[in-house]
Amino acid sequence: MTTQKILQKRVQYHAQRLADPQKQKRFDETHAELSSRLASPFLPQITHIAIRLGLLACWHATVGLDRLAKHDAAGWSDIHKAFRYQVLAARITIYKSFTLAPPTNSEPFLLQKHHLVHTLPYANDLSLCAAYTGFHQLPEHHLLCDHLVKAIAVSDHARISSLACLMTWLYKKGNGSDRVDDKETDPVIQAGLRVYSGIPKSWGSEDKFSVALSAICDYHCQRIWSVSSDLTDFGLAPFDLVPYEVLFTIFTCSRLGLGTPAVSHPLLTSEFAQPSSDDLHEDKLYDFIHKKVDELDFL
Numbered sequence: 329m330t331t332q333k334i335l336q337k338r339v340q341y342h343a344q345r346l347a348d349p350q351k352q353k354r355f356d357e358t359h360a361e362l363s364s365r366l367a368s369p370f371l372p373q374i375t376h377i378a379i380r381l382g383l384l385a386c387w388h389a390t391v392g393l394d395r396l397a398k399h400d401a402a403g404w405s406d407i408h409k410a411f412r413y414q415v416l417a418a419r420i421t422i423y424k425s426f427t428l429a430p431p432t433n434s435e436p437f438l439l440q441k442h443h444l445v446h447t448l449p450y451a452n453d454l455s456l457c458a459a460y461t462g463f464h465q466l467p468e469h470h471l472l473c474d475h476l477v478k479a480i481a482v483s484d485h486a487r488i489s490s491l492a493c494l495m496t497w498l499y500k501k502g503n504g505s506d507r508v509d510d511k512e513t514d515p516v517i518q519a520g521l522r523v524y525s526g527i528p529k530s531w532g533s534e535d536k537f538s539v540a541l542s543a544i545c546d547y548h549c550q551r552i553w554s555v556s557s558d559l560t561d562f563g564l565a566p567f568d569l570v571p572y573e574v575l576f577t578i579f580t581c582s583r584l585g586l587g588t589p590a591v592s593h594p595l596l597t598s599e600f601a602q603p604s605s606d607d608l609h610e611d612k613l614y615d616f617i618h619k620k621v622d623e624l625d626f627l
Contacts, residue, residue: 331594334549338568339397342390355387363613370620377617378420385413389566396599404604410566411460412614415468418457419621422475451479451489456567458495459576462502464606473499480516491573493520497528502580523547527577537581538589545574545593569600 329337345351362380365373392406454472461469476492477499497517521528526540551561552568562568574596582588595601 331546331549334552335569335594335598335600338552339393342393342565342569343397345390346394351387351390355384358383358387359613366613366616374420375424378417378424381413381417381420381617385410385417386565388413389564393565393569393600399599401604405609407566407570407603408606409609409611409614411457411572412618414453414566415457415461415466415472416614416617416621418454418472419468421454423621423624451476451492452561453564453567455489455491455495456572458499459572462495462498463572463576463579463603466606470503480520488516488520490520490522490524493517493522494524494527494573494577497521497524498577498580501531502583531581532586534587534589538591541574541577541589541591541596542593544577545571545591545595548574549595569598570603571595571601575601575603 358380388406389410392403392410395403458469458472461472473495476496480492480496524544526543530536530540548562548571
């Protein structure tokens, strides 16, 4: 299947979901339920809240992607809302995984490898949220990437997310090696990059870098319909059609004064790869949960 057909098939998939009245009903019920729960103590509900935020994010993404497919640029407002909800869910997931459960020995809980394994299914979502926040230069970017850095340092190499390695490598490039323990993380990152290994190898060479970018665009499209794995998948909206891992890679390259590589890949020339500035309109639900998450002060 060609890249164009893959993207078209995905657009049709979202249009079908949007036309399903049961999907709309579920969104309305989820939003109402989550809003009603906010009057109760926040901390005991954080697992439930994270799951519900993910459901709301997928619906907003579906709406936004459908609008963009119809050349309605206002769809980006829905996309931004979806990503912002996903970022909140990611931060709650980190808190839930590394703060609520008690440590089993004298090591800091964050550095206990056997607990870290349970977070690997979330590594790709965390990484894509890091790409989004990095591209739009949001403060959560450093929080998410600092977590990925610490996680990679103690992870089982065989189970590490290749996308997490790419985000960590770009974070290091963009912010200086003083934020990353090179001795601990570099060998792990290099081994874990896998399909993304062409990015560091071609860094600084415009022609080779363009080829490497095209390769990861192809990979993104191939994984849109894939079965979830511990490697890299883009099966959930808005991660499927909006290639923020590629956009953030290009952004980092440009920000460091290395120029903007010319890549004419269908994934990057589509309306889904031309994001507007991150402009989140008033959303009382988001504002309330965001404030509560900030108050936890766990990262």
